Amino acid sequence: MKIAVFSTKPYDQEYFERYNEKSNFAFTYFETPLNHHTANLTSGYQAVCIFVNDKVDSNAIRILFKNGVRLIALRCAGYNNVDMEAAKEYGIKVVRVPAYSPEAVAEHAIALILTLNRKTHKAYNRIRESNFSLNKLIGFNLHGKTVGVIGTGKIGTAFCKISRGFGCKIIAFDKYESDEVINLGGEYKSLVDVFKESDIISLHCPLNPETKHMINEQSLSMMKNGIMIINTSRGALIDTADIIKGLANKKIGYLGIDVYEQEENLFFKDLSESIIEDDMILRLISFPNVLITSHQAYFTKEAMEEITHTTLENIRDFEKGEILKNEIA
Ligand code: NAI
Numbered sequence: 001m002k003i004a005v006f007s008t009k010p011y012d013q014e015y016f017e018r019y020n021e022k023s024n025f026a027f028t029y030f031e032t033p034l035n036h037h038t039a040n041l042t043s044g045y046q047a048v049c050i051f052v053n054d055k056v057d058s059n060a061i062r063i064l065f066k067n068g069v070r071l072i073a074l075r076c077a078g079y080n081n082v083d084m085e086a087a088k089e090y091g092i093k094v095v096r097v098p099a100y101s102p103e104a105v106a107e108h109a110i111a112l113i114l115t116l117n118r119k120t121h122k123a124y125n126r127i128r129e130s131n132f133s134l135n136k137l138i139g140f141n142l143h144g145k146t147v148g149v150i151g152t153g154k155i156g157t158a159f160c161k162i163s164r165g166f167g168c169k170i171i172a173f174d175k176y177e178s179d180e181v182i183n184l185g186g187e188y189k190s191l192v193d194v195f196k197e198s199d200i201i202s203l204h205c206p207l208n209p210e211t212k213h214m215i216n217e218q219s220l221s222m223m224k225n226g227i228m229i230i231n232t233s234r235g236a237l238i239d240t241a242d243i244i245k246g247l248a249n250k251k252i253g254y255l256g257i258d259v260y261e262q263e264e265n266l267f268f269k270d271l272s273e274s275i276i277e278d279d280m281i282l283r284l285i286s287f288p289n290v291l292i293t294s295h296q297a298y299f300t301k302e303a304m305e306e307i308t309h310t311t312l313e314n315i316r317d318f319e320k321g322e323i324l325k326n327e328i329a
Contacts, residue, residue: 001315002026002045002046002047003028004030004042004049005028006032006033006054007032008031016311022312034048039059042067046069047069049074050081051076052078053268056081058085062090073318075097077099078234080206082328093318101306102154102157105155106155106156106162108297109155109159109204112256113202115256117254123137145199145200146171147198149172149173150201150203150214151205152177157181171193172186174188196223202231205233206233213242215239216239217242228252230256231258234259237259240261244284252289259295260284
């Protein structure tokens with residue numbers, strides 16, 4: 001079976017080739033993302049394998065179908081970048097990796113919190129220049145702080161467990177309450193109460209029309225002054241222009257983001273010799289209390305293994321005509 005892999009980085013290829021022996025799929029690795037401009041590359045392939053910043057809209061799906069593609073295998077969990085209605089209309093199956101390592105993402109969210117709070121990134125740079133001063137490195141205890149968790153699925157629950165270990169009080173909002181979170185001592189509240197009562201808010205819900213720009217001028221106005229906001233979920237959960245205003249007027253004390261609404265033009269690329277044309281990311285970088293990582297929360301050895309195994313299995317199931325257990329219906 002011929003599979004076109006888009007947005008490939010050296011590490012994707014390394015992991016796929018390491019575990020492909022059993023299946024012997026014919027992978028072609030494209031560095032370019034899949035979108036309606038590049039969809040023509042899929043002629044002669046039965047499947048495409050894509051990641052978070054490939055854009056599979058209805059135009060791309062029409063071209064994929066014409067070229068003979070019948071399977072879209074996402075090597076990630078979120079699928080907001082695929083037009084599911086169009087995929088259904090053309091009878092193209094869409095599979096994903098529903099959970100590769102919730103702990104990897106939850107631990108990264110905690111890393112953002114600890115770095116922002118205890119300023120270890122600044123201390124590291126200071127000490128390299130023999131500056132042993134503590135001025136302006138003061139942090140706060142996590143113990144006893146109220147952490148608001150929005151979305152208590154697999155990652156949100158893993159995040160709650162770690163936060164409990166720090167002695168934080170957990171309040172949460174989700175459309176469905178999780179017994180596991182309640183057993184951890186977490187308390188479900190309305191979204192408004194989570195906004196109002198939290199010292200730290202961590203976003204772990206998917207991006208959909210309901211959650212898009214949930215962090216905006218209005219929700220920020222309800223929050224405590226100096227709030228810490230962490231987003232390892234999807235960039236568009238945050239209205240970037242509003243959050244810049246919130247940082248400028250000091251409503252937001254700390255912002256840690258692993259995702260960014262306009263990330264597709266920036267993240268996963270070495271742009272160190274380029275002129276960055278995105279003024280919003282430049283403004284965000286300019287704040288001393290903002291920490292940005294480029295969608296690396298998932299990026300652990302354990303998660304890469306799981307992504308590779310599940311993706312190969314998803315494609316094998318499709319090839320054999322078996323039930324697709326990870327199909328997005
Ligand atoms: P999940 O499906 O296990 O949990 C999502 C939770 O969000 C569910 O409990 C669901 O009920 C809840 N939810 C849905 N709509 C909501 C709303 N309007 N308000 C509040 N909660 C709502 O998903 P999982 O595995 O925990 O992943 C969460 C998100 O993390 C994914 O959607 C993806 O966008 C992101 N992610 C980011 C990664 C990274 O590397 N930065 C890696 C993997 C996932």
